[in-house]
Amino acid sequence: xxxxxxxMGRYDTGVMNAGSESVVxxxxxxxxxxxxxxxxEGTPVIAxxxxxxxxxxxxxDDTITAAANVRLIVPDRPGYGFSDPLPERRVVDWADDxxxxxxxxxxxxxxxxxxxxxxxYALACAATLRDxxxxxxxxxxxxxxxxxxxxxxxxxxxxxxxxLVRRAPAVVRPGLRVTSALLRRFPGLYRRWLTAHVSxxxxxxxxxxxxxxxxxxxxxxALRQGAxxxxxxxxxxxxxxxxxxxxxxxxxxxxxxxxxxxxPQQMGHVLAQRLPQARWRPVAGGGHFLVIPxxxxxxxxxxx
Numbered sequence: 001x002x003x004x005x006x007x008m009g010r011y012d013t014g015v016m017n018a019g020s021e022s023v024v025x026x027x028x029x030x031x032x033x034x035x036x037x038x039x040x041e042g043t044p045v046i047a048x049x050x051x052x053x054x055x056x057x058x059x060x061d062d063t064i065t066a067a068a069n070v071r072l073i074v075p076d077r078p079g080y081g082f083s084d085p086l087p088e089r090r091v092v093d094w095a096d097d098x099x100x101x102x103x104x105x106x107x108x109x110x111x112x113x114x115x116x117x118x119x120x121y122a123l124a125c126a127a128t129l130r131d132x133x134x135x136x137x138x139x140x141x142x143x144x145x146x147x148x149x150x151x152x153x154x155x156x157x158x159x160x161x162x163x164l165v166r167r168a169p170a171v172v173r174p175g176l177r178v179t180s181a182l183l184r185r186f187p188g189l190y191r192r193w194l195t196a197h198v199s200x201x202x203x204x205x206x207x208x209x210x211x212x213x214x215x216x217x218x219x220x221x222a223l224r225q226g227a228x229x230x231x232x233x234x235x236x237x238x239x240x241x242x243x244x245x246x247x248x249x250x251x252x253x254x255x256x257x258x259x260x261x262x263x264p265q266q267m268g269h270v271l272a273q274r275l276p277q278a279r280w281r282p283v284a285g286g287g288h289f290l291v292i293p294x295x296x297x298x299x300x301x302x303x304x
Contacts, residue, residue: 021055023082024104032097033082034075038065043303044110046098046125047074051117051142051233054081054221059295060210068299075101077121079229081221089232092242094121095128102132111302113137115291116263117233119271120144120241126250127243136252137302139291140260143267144245144274145238153264155197165234172234176227184223187216199259202287211292251277253301255294257286 024032035055049057055074059065065072076083077094086093102110111134114122119141126133144150151159164172183190195206205211222229252275256268265282272280281301283290291298 024101026097026100030078030084030086031082032075032084032101034073034101037062037072037074038068038070040071042066042069042071044071044073044102044105044107045113045299045302046102046110047072047113048094048115048118048121048125049074049077049080049218049222050115051237052080052219052222052230053077053115053118054218054224056081056214056218056221057115058214059292060208060214064296065299068296068303070299070303073101073105076221077118077229077233079225079232081224081229083229085225085228085232087232089236090239090242091120091236092124092128095125098125099129099132108132109134111135111137113139113298113302114141116140116288117142117237120237123245123248123252123275124241124243126252127245127248130250133250135302136250137255137298138252138268138271139255139294139298140257140263140288141254141268141271142237142263143270144241146240150267150270151264153261153266155261157197158262161234162238165238173227173231176231180223180227180230183219184226187219190219191215197261198289199257199261199287201257201259201285202289205287205289205292208292211289245271245274246276248275249277251279253279253281253298255281255283255286255290255298257283257288257290259285260288260290262288 021035026032037058055076058074078086109132112122112125119138122136126136195203254268254272256265258265272278
């Protein structure tokens with residue numbers, strides 16, 4: 001149950017077209033921050049940001065979201081933005097927080113959108129909240145990491161990070177702290193690094209001024225607590241997720257581009273094959289950030 005909600009003021013992030021921002025107080029005393037976009041009375045969609053990410057990870061032109069008649073709710077996962085950390089959290093634990101958030105907002109049934117590293121958390125909601133989640137959309141979503149070949153095709157830095165989190169945490173965690181501190185001070189470095197490593201389709205998306213501004217503000221909030229959110233996400237995602245994916249009966253759209261080198265398309269193939277009610281939606285020429293050029297199409301499919 002929610003102990004209450006509190007409206008938050010504007011932050012020092014230069015948010016563009018931001019909706020209302022608030023905090024829900026959870027039953028264990030933690031704060032869960034979120035932002036809302038789009039149509040106030042629209043179809044409720046809870047969007048789960050990537051890794052790293054925050055409540056400020058949204059489509060920059062909010063009029064498109066409103067035109068789709070979507071009430072988009074984007075919460076900070078524990079350790080990101082203004083949401084308090086949850087030590088040793090599992091992927092499946094996130095579903096309880098989402099249920100509390102929905103209760104606080106008076107939402108009984110809703111749809112879930114999982115972006116990149118938020119994909120497994122979207123599936124956790126579908127697996128745990130079966131009577132509340134209408135359907136799920138997984139966009140460039142991270143797949144299961146339970147086999148040695150699961151990261152084939154992934155860019156080398158990401159592949160090494162996922163392998164080392166469990167094998168050499170004493171090496172990874174200090175590096176994350178240093179990197180987080182650097183990016184908090186110079187957030188533009190992240191987009192430059194991405195631009196140098198991603199596909200042409202993604203470079204086109206990243207070159208858009210509005211997208212660049214959104215990502216800069218999002219990164220500032222993602223790293224507001226240093227590396228806390230990133231570290232807890234990496235640990236949760238590389239450990240058993242806490243639910244059986246082949247028992248997720250909720251309808252799921254799986255969107256994935258064939259030029260994605262951050263989360264390779266073969267991960268999307270695995271998700272589509274293992275989810276009983278999956279609809280495979282490959283995007284020829286699409287990169288990791290295909291959610292931007294396909295935003296309205298993704299929302300329309302989710303709200304059919």
